[in-house]
Amino acid sequence: MHPYKSLPSHAFWKHAVAGGTAFSTEKMWDPKFQISESDNIATYGSCFAQHFGRALEARGLNWFRPEVPVFGMSKANLTSYGYNLFSSRTGNIYTTSQMLQWIEWAADPKKYPSEIWCKNGRYFDSIRPTLEPNGFASEEEVVTARSVTCAAFHRSITQSQIFVFTLGLTESWVNKKQGFEYGICPSPANFEPDSHEFKNMSYPEVEAALAEAISKLRAMNPDLKILLTVSPVPLVATASGKHVLAATTHSKAILRAVAGQAAADYEFVDYFPSFEIINNPMSRGVFFEQNMRSVNDVGVSCVMDTFFTAQSQKFGSPPTKGAPRERAQSSALDEKLTDDDIVCEEELLSAFGDGK
Amino acid sequence: MNICVIGNSHVAAIKQAYDLMAARGDIPAMTFFANRGDNVAKMVVKNGILKPAKENHRLQAAIEITSGGIKEIDPQKYDFILVLGLGRAISELTAMVLRPISAGAKERAIQDFWEASVAFELIEKLRLITKKTIFFGLAPLTAAKEDGPETDDTYREMLALSQTLFFDAIDVSIVRQPPATITHGGNTKSEYARDSQRLDVQGGAATGAHPIGENRHMNAAYGEAWLEGFFAALT
Numbered sequence: 001m002h003p004y005k006s007l008p009s010h011a012f013w014k015h016a017v018a019g020g021t022a023f024s025t026e027k028m029w030d031p032k033f034q035i036s037e038s039d040n041i042a043t044y045g046s047c048f049a050q051h052f053g054r055a056l057e058a059r060g061l062n063w064f065r066p067e068v069p070v071f072g073m074s075k076a077n078l079t080s081y082g083y084n085l086f087s088s089r090t091g092n093i094y095t096t097s098q099m100l101q102w103i104e105w106a107a108d109p110k111k112y113p114s115e116i117w118c119k120n121g122r123y124f125d126s127i128r129p130t131l132e133p134n135g136f137a138s139e140e141e142v143v144t145a146r147s148v149t150c151a152a153f154h155r156s157i158t159q160s161q162i163f164v165f166t167l168g169l170t171e172s173w174v175n176k177k178q179g180f181e182y183g184i185c186p187s188p189a190n191f192e193p194d195s196h197e198f199k200n201m202s203y204p205e206v207e208a209a210l211a212e213a214i215s216k217l218r219a220m221n222p223d224l225k226i227l228l229t230v231s232p233v234p235l236v237a238t239a240s241g242k243h244v245l246a247a248t249t250h251s252k253a254i255l256r257a258v259a260g261q262a263a264a265d266y267e268f269v270d271y272f273p274s275f276e277i278i279n280n281p282m283s284r285g286v287f288f289e290q291n292m293r294s295v296n297d298v299g300v301s302c303v304m305d306t307f308f309t310a311q312s313q314k315f316g317s318p319p320t321k322g323a324p325r326e327r328a329q330s331s332a333l334d335e336k337l338t339d340d341d342i343v344c345e346e347e348l349l350s351a352f353g354d355g356k
Numbered sequence: 357m358n359i360c361v362i363g364n365s366h367v368a369a370i371k372q373a374y375d376l377m378a379a380r381g382d383i384p385a386m387t388f389f390a391n392r393g394d395n396v397a398k399m400v401v402k403n404g405i406l407k408p409a410k411e412n413h414r415l416q417a418a419i420e421i422t423s424g425g426i427k428e429i430d431p432q433k434y435d436f437i438l439v440l441g442l443g444r445a446i447s448e449l450t451a452m453v454l455r456p457i458s459a460g461a462k463e464r465a466i467q468d469f470w471e472a473s474v475a476f477e478l479i480e481k482l483r484l485i486t487k488k489t490i491f492f493g494l495a496p497l498t499a500a501k502e503d504g505p506e507t508d509d510t511y512r513e514m515l516a517l518s519q520t521l522f523f524d525a526i527d528v529s530i531v532r533q534p535p536a537t538i539t540h541g542g543n544t545k546s547e548y549a550r551d552s553q554r555l556d557v558q559g560g561a562a563t564g565a566h567p568i569g570e571n572r573h574m575n576a577a578y579g580e581a582w583l584e585g586f587f588a589a590l591t
Contacts, residue, residue, distance in 0.1 A: 070461055071445070071452040072469030081461050132460055141458045148456055 022283035025306040032263075032270040033225050034315040035162055040064035042087040042156040044102075046094050046168025048231035048274065048295065050085050053164075055304040063087075064160050067152035082131045087160075088152035089145070091128035091183050094169040095201060096209035096258070098181050102153055103216045109150040113180045116142050117190050126190070128183050157220045166274070167210075167255040168231040170201040171239060171247070185239075198239045200251075206258045214262065214269065226269045228259040232278035234293050274303050357384035357590075360434035362478065365392045365573060366441025366495050367422070368555040373579025383587060389429055390440075391418035392555050397442060397478040404485045405430050421556070431486035438531070438586075439482070440493045442475035447498040450514045450542035463521055466514075470522040479528055492523065493531040493586065496578065499549035499571040503539050510541040534585040537578060546571075548578035 009015040010027035017024070035041065042064050043053040057063040067088035069078050082089040093099050105112045115126040122135030123142050136142045157163065173185045176197045186196055201209070217224055230252060238247035256275055263271035278287045278299050285292060287299025295303075361367060367390035377383050390396060395415050399406045407428035408415035420427055431437060449469055453462065470476055475492060482490060497511065511533065519530050539545045552566045552573040566573050 070455065070457055070465045071448045072465035073461070074468040074472065077464050077468055081464070132458055134460055137459050144456050145458065 017280065017282055020282055022280055022286055023302055024282065025277055025302065028273050028276065028306060029310040031310050031314050035061065035311055037061060039161040040159055041162040041164060042160040043164045044086045044090060044093050044099065045166025046092050046231040046233065048233050049166035051300045052166065053086065059308060064156060066155035066159065067149060080133050087156040089131060089149045090153060091131060092168065095172050095181065096167060096206050096213060097201065098172065098183065099165060100209045100213040101181055103213055105150050106154040106157060107220065109147055112146050112150060113178060115178065119189060126182065129187065157217055157224065160224060162225050162227060163217060164227045166229045166231050167259055169235065170206060170251040170254050172199050174199050200240050203254045203258065206254050207261065210258055210262055214266065227272055228262060228269060229272045230255045230259055230275040232275045232295060272307060277303050277306055358434050359384055359386045359436050359438055360429060360431065361386050361388045361438045361440055362396060362429065363390050363440030364394065364396060364442055365555045368553050369574045369576060369579035370440060370582060372553060372576035373583050376576060377580060377583060387426065388422045389419050390422040390555055391415055394442065394474040397474045399481065401481050401484050406481060406485065431482065431488055436489045436491060437482060438491045438493060439475055439478055441495045442478060443473040443495055446494050447542060450497065450510050453510055453514045463517065466517045466521050470518060479526060483526060490528045491531050492528050494533065496533055496574045497538065497542055497544045499546045500539050500543035501546065503545045506536065506539055507541050508535045508538040511538055531586050531589065534581045537581050544574060548574045551575050
């Protein structure tokens with residue numbers, strides 16, 4: 001028999017894509033492991049990862065946040081203070097090397113860079129300068145916040161069953177003198193051409209950093225299962241010298257390939273196709289906001305519905321406390337996420353584009 | 357002196373104590389307007405008066421019963437107003453102060469907490485119709501499982517932040533829980549939670565004690581300690 005003869009319909013573009021709609025995501029993900037209500041699930045990554053945690057919680061799953069939100073603070077202010085975005089207040093972790101840094105700092109907080117920026121009498125952590133809306137009152141506060149987050153990040157590794165990491169970028173800025181990577185490009189007031197250097201990670205670099213991160217995660221928690229996704233959100237701006245669309249494709253292609261390879265290499269690593277669902281040609285861009293960059297609520301729902309449906313189909317009983325579709329709808333009504341709710345530090349780059 | 361008291365279920369302990377103290381001696385007159393839960397904050401303002409909405413029969417009945425027959429609140433008839441108990445989770449707010457978070461985050465949390473509180477909902481309405489002094493007596497701290505040393509350091513810090521960051525701006529004075537009733541920095545001593553009574557909103561005798569293990573509502577002894585502190589602050 002011809003090898004293509006026995007393939008299922010989802011193996012053929014005509015049936016699986018061209019013959020479907022933007023919402024035809026069945027069979028797009030065959031999950032390796034079950035996610036159950038008792039699992040602690042840690043989430044980190046680029047801005048798209050913020051949707052993931054909230055969707056898990058909306059479905060009754062245990063979005064693990066050892067850096068507990070501040071009691072009394074409004075939902076909007078919790079977001080602006082960096083709570084309820086990820087499992088701890090790391091801010092966005094865009095690259096595999098940033099993830100590796102955080103894992104190393106969690107294991108040994110003394111390695112966290114000591115650099116603190118000061119502006120108008122307020123103090124900022126250079127790694128996550130947008131963490132507090134008005135900065136910190138003192139250097140001591142910055143240091144305390146670092147140790148709190150490192151400890152919480154550590155717990156999110158050691159006390160979780162599932163660790164979700166959404167890969168976002170290959171481009172980043174490093175402090176070449178001190179040997180660390182920033183969360184975002186330093187602001188004009190803090191930018192030092194002699195110290196700060198642009199870096200666009202190659203495939204081997206992304207892969208090596210991810211492999212080392214995975215190795216360290218498993219050393220800290222040998223039972224940890226890792227779920228990788230790639231953010232479908234394009235770059236705000238590129239410092240690569242290329243057209244931003246070409247740079248986005250270059251970056252996402254590397255991330256997608258590395259994530260897929262990791263899932264192929266390790267039985268405890270899985271890849272979930274957020275990127276493909278949003279960029280499916282059949283969606284004709286309908287999952288993007290008018291800026292053709294931010295993913296809209298419909299797109300997020302489609303991604304998360306695919307996730308939960310695949311889990312249900314593979315492992316039988318739904319891993320949720322309510323009917324997924326019902327819950328998704330009510331959560332969309334009650335807690336409609338706007339762009340304002342999603343903190344995308346990378347978007348700060350737009351502010352330096354002189355209106356471009 | 358005539359004091360208008362508006363509050364929720366925590367009024368019960370104060371009313372019980374007030375009746376005992378009034379029978380013993382000369383204390384300022386208090387008129388109580390209370391209902392269980394948050395309903396009392398749903399009163400509406402009309403022509404300088406605060407009263408239950410027409411369709412809110414349950415609140416109408418509660419107001420009339422707890423006040424001894426008065427159907428609406430006219431601030432002009434009282435010297436002071438005491439808002440009592442509205443606002444949950446004072447213990448959680450107190451515990452928040454201990455967290456290793458920035459001063460900015462702490463201040464933001466205090467402001468957000470009170471801005472979203474039922475007490476503020478009511479106080480805002482009162483401020484539309486009166487400039488008279490408004491006191492705000494916080495709900496008691498959750499009772500401790502076991503009593504320890506008499507300390508109120510965390511509670512004091514929470515109060516100071518709440519007063520300066522929020523209540524000063526609306527000209528409201530917080531009335532604190534008496535130090536002698538506090539243990540472990542931010543818990544009520546367990547003895548004050550024994551035999552606490554439900555707020556009587558049905559008329560007649562009190563409608564019975566809270567179930568065993570109730571740790572959010574306090575008894576008449578707590579009410580006495582609280583009123584003694586309050587009256588002392590007035591003078």
